[in-house]
Amino acid sequence: xxxxxxxxxxxxxxxxxxxxxxxxxxxxxxxxxxxxxxxxxxxxxxxxxxxxxxxxxxxxxxxxxxxxxxxxxxxxxxxxxxxxxxxxxxxxxxxxxxxxxxxxxxxxxxxxxxxxxxxxxxxxxxxxxxxxxxxxxxxxxxxxxxxxxxxxxxxxxxxxxxxxxxxxxxxxxxxxxxxxxxxxxxxxxxxxxxxxxxxxxxxxxxxxxxxxxxxxxxxxxxxxxxxxxxxxxxxxxxxxxxxxxxxxxxxxxxxxxxxxxxxxxxxxxxxxxxxxxxxxxxxxxxxxxxxxxxxxxxxxxxxxxxxxxxxxxxxxxxxxxxxxxxxxxxxxxxxxxxxxxxxxxxxxxxxxxxxxxxxxxxxxxxxxxxxxxxxxxxxxxxxxxxxxxxxxxxxxxxxxxxxxxxxx
Amino acid sequence: xxxxxxxxxxxxxxxxxxxxxxxxxxxxxxxxxxxxxxxxxxxxxxxxxxxxxxxxxxxxxxxxxxxxxxxxxxxxxxxxxxxxxxxxxxxxxxxxxxxxxxxxxxxxxxxxxxxxxxxxxxxxxxxxxxxxxxxxxxxxxxxxxxxx
Numbered sequence: 001x002x003x004x005x006x007x008x009x010x011x012x013x014x015x016x017x018x019x020x021x022x023x024x025x026x027x028x029x030x031x032x033x034x035x036x037x038x039x040x041x042x043x044x045x046x047x048x049x050x051x052x053x054x055x056x057x058x059x060x061x062x063x064x065x066x067x068x069x070x071x072x073x074x075x076x077x078x079x080x081x082x083x084x085x086x087x088x089x090x091x092x093x094x095x096x097x098x099x100x101x102x103x104x105x106x107x108x109x110x111x112x113x114x115x116x117x118x119x120x121x122x123x124x125x126x127x128x129x130x131x132x133x134x135x136x137x138x139x140x141x142x143x144x145x146x147x148x149x150x151x152x153x154x155x156x157x158x159x160x161x162x163x164x165x166x167x168x169x170x171x172x173x174x175x176x177x178x179x180x181x182x183x184x185x186x187x188x189x190x191x192x193x194x195x196x197x198x199x200x201x202x203x204x205x206x207x208x209x210x211x212x213x214x215x216x217x218x219x220x221x222x223x224x225x226x227x228x229x230x231x232x233x234x235x236x237x238x239x240x241x242x243x244x245x246x247x248x249x250x251x252x253x254x255x256x257x258x259x260x261x262x263x264x265x266x267x268x269x270x271x272x273x274x275x276x277x278x279x280x281x282x283x284x285x286x287x288x289x290x291x292x293x294x295x296x297x298x299x300x301x302x303x304x305x306x307x308x309x310x311x312x313x314x315x316x317x318x319x320x321x322x323x324x325x326x327x328x329x330x331x332x333x334x335x336x337x338x339x340x341x342x343x344x345x346x347x348x349x350x351x352x353x354x355x356x357x358x359x360x361x362x363x364x365x366x367x368x369x370x371x372x373x374x375x376x377x378x379x380x381x382x383x384x385x386x387x388x389x390x391x392x393x394x395x396x397x398x399x400x401x402x403x404x405x406x407x408x
Numbered sequence: 409x410x411x412x413x414x415x416x417x418x419x420x421x422x423x424x425x426x427x428x429x430x431x432x433x434x435x436x437x438x439x440x441x442x443x444x445x446x447x448x449x450x451x452x453x454x455x456x457x458x459x460x461x462x463x464x465x466x467x468x469x470x471x472x473x474x475x476x477x478x479x480x481x482x483x484x485x486x487x488x489x490x491x492x493x494x495x496x497x498x499x500x501x502x503x504x505x506x507x508x509x510x511x512x513x514x515x516x517x518x519x520x521x522x523x524x525x526x527x528x529x530x531x532x533x534x535x536x537x538x539x540x541x542x543x544x545x546x547x548x549x550x551x552x553x554x555x556x
Contacts, residue, residue, distance in 0.1 A: 021410075344470065344471035345445075345471075346445045346447075346471035346473075346532070346535065347414070347471045347472045347473070350413060350529060350531075350532060351414070361445070362444060362445055362446070363443075363445075363446055367443075370446065376445070376446030376447070376448065376469055376470075377445055377446040405414055405419065406419065406422070406423075406472070407419075407423070
């Protein structure tokens with residue numbers, strides 16, 4: 001970890017300085033949401049203190065300033081995703097809304113009865129339910145790629161599911177409950193060979209590795225701002241221009257129109273066609289700061305640091321009797337889901353919280369994954385680049401204490 | 409500082425739950441599910457024609473709080489009338505949301521007062537109340553009860 005100065009980065013996160021129940025916070029719930037660096041907080045704050053205005057409307061100074069900042073954020077997101085065109089970036093309220101937008105706007109336009117949609121067994125509910133709704137509405141059929149006992153997609157089974165009926169494949173890049181990193185390039189390519197479009201849920205992926213939507217050649221890609229150091233309430237939908245142009249609006253309202261009359265309404269051009277109503281302006285501005293901040297980090301060193309945390313945490317937890325790791329994929333991000341014999345995850349979560357340790361317990365919005373591994377819930381430690389080995393030691397100690405309380 | 413959640417009584421009932429079985433010949437039963445944490449249990453009661461709960465039992469899986477709560481609830485229900493059970497349900501509900509302070513007010517909770525500190529753990533209140541809602545549902549002849 002010598003090449004990665006974790007303490008330099010930790011200093012940028014004010015939330016890391018708080019105490020919880022009298023102990024220093026050990027924040028290991030980054031897959032739920034990441035902490036925010038000072039620059040993001042300052043950017044949001046600055047908008048509210050000296051820059052409040054709506055965008056794309058007024059001619060006054062503040063409105064022009066806010067519009068410029070808002071649109072500059074779109075440029076920064078385009079660069080971050082390596083998208084070809086800036087109007088391929090749509091701001092939404094989160095990855096969930098982005099997926100719903102694709103399901104409702106693209107899905108209802110291009111999919112019909114009998115068409116097939118493929119997802120995987122490890123999807124977050126947000127990449128299951130929108131497609132189920134679409135299936136109910138259109139008569140499409142949902143197919144699910146099975147996973148193996150390590151928590152990996154069984155690729156041969158995916159290839160078997162693909163057929164001429166397949167119109168859309170929507171798969172998670174990095175699983176939030178298992179940590180598995182999926183071979184999305186191969187998944188996208190196989191979908192395209194059958195003429196299906198490929199949607200990537202990159203909510204956990206965008207912090208795992210650099211994202212290049214052109215190299216991936218995905219048709220759509222979604223992520224949430226708050227899982228990548230940004231504010232809550234903002235997300236991104238990337239879509240290829242040819243699809244976005246051909247899709248009908250998702251919601252109607254202001255800003256998404258060219259002209260409105262009671263006989264005919266003309267829709268606005270991309271990206272505004274999909275951004276009805278006042279957007280999350282402060283959040284979009286904050287997201288830009290988050291991406292700027294990430295660009296100052298050496299991603300290779302960051303990835304190595306997170307891999308070290310994953311390896312160390314896994315080893316450390318496995319030294320404790322009765323700990324079982326759920327999700328042991330060959331390629332994993334820094335997420336460790338685990339169960340402890342004799343201690344229910346919910347009780348574990350409450351007990352480690354007393355030591356200031358924040359982990360997630362529950363089904364992580366992936367109930368099919370829990371069923372597959374035959375557990376009602378798991379505990380999950382998810383590490384960001386600002387976490388340390390010392391924090392994992394504190395987690396392990398807290399787990400041991402929980403076992404003692406329960407005589408497990 | 410919050411009160412200790414995992415008191416000995418709760419840990420003991422978690423380790424050795426009472427009335428942890430399917431009750432044959434139950435007259436009232438319901439299924440309870442907390443989708444948030446995956447707690448899932450069934451509550452059974454045998455109620456005679458005078459409306460007295462002769463037996464109560466539960467089955468299922470869940471955290472220590474939900475298991476201990478179900479164990480203690482089924483123990484305390486035996487011999488109570490349906491009306492008394494409903495009063496107890498109300499009192500327990502008030503207890504876990506912090507509205508009923510056992511030292512300050514007359515109540516019928518007895519040992520159940522061990523859950524008096526749980527309102528300080530808002531995320532865990534539903535764990536303690538799941539079996540109670542399920543029992544209440546069984547009295548009202550509801551089939552499944554969900555605490556989302």
